[in-house]
């Protein structure tokens with residue numbers, strides 16, 4: 634359902650993504666782990682063309698894209714098929730939770746206001762924020778703001794949602810509520826790629842764990858074997874560092 638092949642990207646002649654491949658099926662949850670600077674964010678950004686890859690192909694929901702040379706129309710298509718949830722929520726400060734969700738539907742997708750409102754309320758309910766539709770970001774906790782960020786993603790009904798460290802800006806006591814929403818989406822069969830350092834979540838929810846280091850996929854596999862019997866020395870070193 635999603636297949637990325639041979640994705641390469643350099644910044645200032647420095648290779649940041651060397652040759653990334655990723656295959657996933659509908660309903661899969663891929664968790665990407667890796668040290669800072671390993672290219673995790675750049676990889677997600679290349680997938681939905683927030684960043685232009687130097688090379689690489691993407692097959693997504695039956696369409697083929699040459700990521701190094703996408704047309705305007707293809708970029709538009711890619712954005713329709715993907716949603717991005719950012720570390721720092723990126724909500725509009727002067728819009729309510731509901732307006733933050735409808736915005737992308739009305740202006741990004743040209744969906745009629747009535748229908749946009751309906752699917753936005755549905756998305757807010759799904760993340761447990763039905764009662765907070767009229768709150769402004771500053772009236773919400775970090776965890777609630779991030780759940781608005783997720784509602785904004787699911788309202789778009791994308792083929793895949795890309796999460797870049799969705800909980801790493803949150804106070805520890807707020808992380809659980811956001812992970813719970815993501816777990817619920819996983820249970821409902823939403824296809825997701827999640828960059829995170831939350832190992833418990835990866836173990837429990839991922840269909841596949843991918844470990845990146847220095848712009849390469851070092852190792853990947855189902856969480857049970859990935860965590861219990863990592864094959865590569867670099868993976869073992871990373872896991873022992875993370876688990877302290």
Ligand SMILES: Nc1ncnc2c1ncn2[C@@H]1O[C@H](COP(=O)(O)OP(=O)(O)OP(=O)(O)O)[C@@H](O)[C@H]1O
Nearest residue numbers: 644645649667668669670671672673674675676798
């Ligand atoms: N726009 C850019 N211009 C120049 N260099 C960049 C740019 N974006 C990323 N890089 C470099 O690419 C490398 C990979 O960055 P990236 O943000 O993808 O890593 P990451 O794995 O997401 O790290 P972190 O865990 O800290 O978020 C880093 O060395 C970074 O400095």
Ligand SMILES: [Mg+2]
Nearest residue numbers: 673674675797
């Ligand atoms: Mg990053």
